Amino acid sequence: MQDSSLEKQLQQLMSGLEFEPDAxxxxxxxxxxxxxxxxxxxxxxxxxxxxxxxxxxxxxxxxxxxxxxxxxPVATQHHTTQPAAALPQQAQVPAAALPQHGQAPAAAQGAASAQTFAEAQASARADVAVSQAHASDATVVAAGAADSVNANGATTSGHAKKTDSHRQQSIAGKLQPVMDQAVTGTDMPAQLQAAGAALPVVTAAQIPVAAPTPALSAATVTVNSASGTLLPAMDMNVVVYEQEATLATDKNAFTPAAAVTTLVIVPQKQKSRWNAYPLVAIGAAANIGGVNTTHGYGGSLSYGLADMVVPADRTDYQSYYPGTGVGQYPGGGSGSLTSYLNMRNTYARLAFRLGMEVEYAAASHWRILTGLQYQYISYKSVITTQTLTSFNSNVSGTNKVIYDFAYRLQYMAIPLQVQYRFSNKLATSAGIMNNIKLSGRQGNESINNAMRTWVPSALLSLDILLPGRKEQVWKLSPYVQYGLKSNITGALQDKRMLQAGVQAVWQIPND
Amino acid sequence: MTESRQLIKACLAGDGTAQQRLYQQYAGPMLGVCYRYTKSMDDAQDVLQEGFINVFRNLKQYKMEGELGAWIRRIMVNAALNYLKKKKRYQFDTLLTEEHLHLVTDDDPVIQLGAKEVAQLIRQLPAGYQTIFNLHAVEGYPHVEIAQMLGITESTSRTQYMRARKILIEWLKKPALKKINYAG
CATH class of the missing domain: 1.20.5 (Single alpha-helices involved in coiled-coils or other helix-helix interfaces)
Structure with missing residues (x-):
């Protein structure tokens, strides 16, 4: 029977019977x-x-x-070279009660001068107390005499802007070499010495200090009298203030940055419209642009001298020794400093992301991508500070200091993207990457206060889908990310971030 | 053969890619087998699924002798029979015997239909006829073996087969008699 024609025909026919089963x-x-x-x-x-x-x-x-x-905060820091008991009483004299700079009554000066001078002879340095608790309110009293103080500092402190601790510290660090340069570079001692005045007497040196850092608490000026008597070293304080008005006009809207980030998304079986993948991303980020805009910072030096002798060869003393006249007058000194800050280059450092990506298949061509990721961004900025120091009428020196700042910023990132799939091989995604501040450091210094809490970035990518093993798909995505807000507030680092790179995603597509 | 052996070894080692490759290689024709034994495509795919699960679970028992496709095909047929048993689709008419049937070997028609059309005709046979016809005419099992497989007598198998054959020949001669529905 099986050899019959019908069976042979059937077997032949049925051997070619095939169907495509469902996936x-x-x-x-x-x-x-x-x-x-x-x-x-x-x-x-x-x-x-x-x-x-x-x-x-x-x-x-x-x-x-x-x-x-x-x-x-550290409550108080003292720089004392002499026991406090041996010093004259330190007093924070209300500005209204103070004689104006250079206007101390002569009688008072006379009495005060001797005492002060004696004190000064005995003391190499006055005591400087710096309160760091409240920067703008801090007052330094370097007492040579209790009843004669220089009010110039009070005026100066009025210029100081209230800034947060981070910014002040940051500025202080940058300007410290400038201050040093200004003090040591001045020609004032020589001028005083050449003046030939008789025994100038230091009555007081008192300047309120706006900057909180110990580094700015004191500077020493040595003044020689005409008779060759070496005046005691006198503590001198500097007031640093940031000229924000200047900074506000800067046009450096953002600093472009490049990042190459590799995303590895672990494949999971996609059974529903919602799919979540553990996500690991590693790459690098850098500010590749450079801010070449000048920032100005002002500083002042001031001190008080009673019976200070104005050098005869100085014709511009009134600009710098306001209130003084020819001969022996009480007086003080002040000067201004200007620092020019330029950001030149930044370099790539490690960047990575960890967390989850969540995908929602809204329609056959549309996906919504979100998730929760930890984002670490680091980069290095080389900042060149070109300074011009000015004391008296002459430019006393310039200083160029290069600072390397390593920034490490940490965010919790929540992407919100819409993806359109043109085909099984090509898609595009666009949306917002919400970066929520966790913490940040500039070198070893915390800049948490200066970081912006929420930094949204526009994100656009082209997704190229490449078949992998099994049902897995590699998604290579060149992307551009542009910060809609700057990462760090404040004048120094008020920069937005532009990222460009490629990310690779390994996943299983929906059926 | 060497390629088949490597594929089998990989499957036995738990290589998912190899398993999928083996499936893709044989799924199409095996679904054709399952299709002939069932009444719908959904049923056929259920049988295919069950059959391949058995293939992978019993792959180590394959002795590398004979064609792998034939071994898989036997498993598919067994899966189909089990499926039919579960569905209680065996309906064997034992009233008719061979002597009551008129053999029509002399006027076998030349099949002018395609494979799918013929398979569809086979599927429209009564369940018992369909199974025995497939087993004997297409798979080539002798009636003795079919009787053992289905738990019937050899004569029942023969009788059922002859009746099925006769019906099918009638349909092949006049295909318009049956409405062909490939969607199954």
Whole structure:
């Protein structure tokens, strides 16, 4: 029977009978034959992601705790070269009660002068107390005499802008060499010496100080009298203030930056419209542009001298020794400093992201991408500070200092993107990357206060889908990210960030 | 053969890619087999799924002798039979015997239909006829073996087969008698 024509024909025909099974059949088979393995793999990925997030959270908390701890203000710092008991009483004299600079009554000066001079002879330095608790309110009293003080500093302090601690410290660090240069570079001692005045007497030196840092608390000027008597070293204070009006006109809207970030998204089986992937990204970020705009910073030096002799060869003394006249007059000195700050170059440093990406298949061509990621960005900025110091009428010196600042910024990033798939091979994504501030450092210095809390960035990418093993797909995405706000507030680092790079995503597409 | 052996070894080692490759290689023709034994495409795919699960679970029992496709095909047929048993689709008429049938070997028609059309005609046979016809005419199992597989007597198998054959020949001669529905 089987050799009959019908059976032969049937066998031949049926050998060519084929149908294409649904994709779900293989998925069901695969689940059935490899259930434990798949579950185990998924569990490992989730476990790894969980541990990473846990470590990350712990690290952030620990970092935040340490930052707060180190940011505790120091109440008072003394620079004392003499026991406090041996010094004249230090007094914070209200400005209204003070004689104006150079207007101290002669009688009072006489009495005060001898005492002050004697004190000064005995003391190499006056005591300087710097309160760091409230920068703008801090007052330094360097007492040579209790009843005669120089009010010039009070006037100067009025120029000081109230700025946050970070910015003041940052500025102070930058300007300290400038101040040093100004003090040591002045020709005033020589001028005083050449004046030939008889025994100038130091009555007081008192300047309120706006800048809080110990580095700015004192500077020493040595003044020689005409008779060759060496006047005692006199503590001198500088007041630093930031000329924000100048900075506000700067046009450096943003600093472009480049980043090449590789995203590795762990494939998960896509059963529903919502799919989540543990995400690890690693790459680099850098500000590649440079701000070449000048920033100006002002500083002043002031001190008080009673019976200071104005050098005969100085014709411009009134500009700098206001209130003084020819001969022996009480007086003081002040000068101005200007620092020109230029940001030149930045360099790439490590950047990475950890967290989850969540994908929602809204329609056959449309995806919504979001998630929760920790983002670490670091880059290095080389800032060149070109300074011009000016004391008296002459430009007494210039100083050029190069500072390297390593920035490390940490954010919690929440992307919100819409993806359109042109085909199975090409898509494009656009949206916002919301960066929420965690912490940041400039070198070892915390800049948490200067970081912007929410930094949204516009994100645009072209997604190229490449087939991988099994059902996995590599998604290579050249992208551009532009900061809609700057990362760091304040004049120094008020820059937005522009990122460009490529990210690779490894995932399983929806059916 | 060497390629098949490597594929099988990889499958036995748990290589998911190899498993999928093996599936893709044989899924199409095996669904054709399942299609002939069932009444709908959904049923056929259920059988295919069950059959391939058995293939992978029993792959280590394959002795590398004979064609892998034939081994898989036997598993698919067994899966189909199990499926039919579960669905209780065996309806064997034992009233008719061979002597009651008129053999029509002399006037076998030349099949002018395509594979899918013929398979569709086979699927429209009564369930018991369909199974035995497939087993004997297409798979080539002898009636003795079919009787063992289905738990019937050999004569029942023969009788059912002859009746099925007769019906099918009638349909092949006059295909318009049956409405062909490929969607199954």
């Amino acid at each position: 779900a059949v293989w998925k069901n088979i695969e689940e059935e034959i490899n259930p434990k393995k798949k579950k185990r793999i998924a569990a490992w990925w989730w476990l790894t992601g969980g541990i990473l997030l846990l470590c990350l959270s712990g690290g952030i908390l620990w970092h935040g705790y340490n930052t707060r701890k180190s940011a505790q």
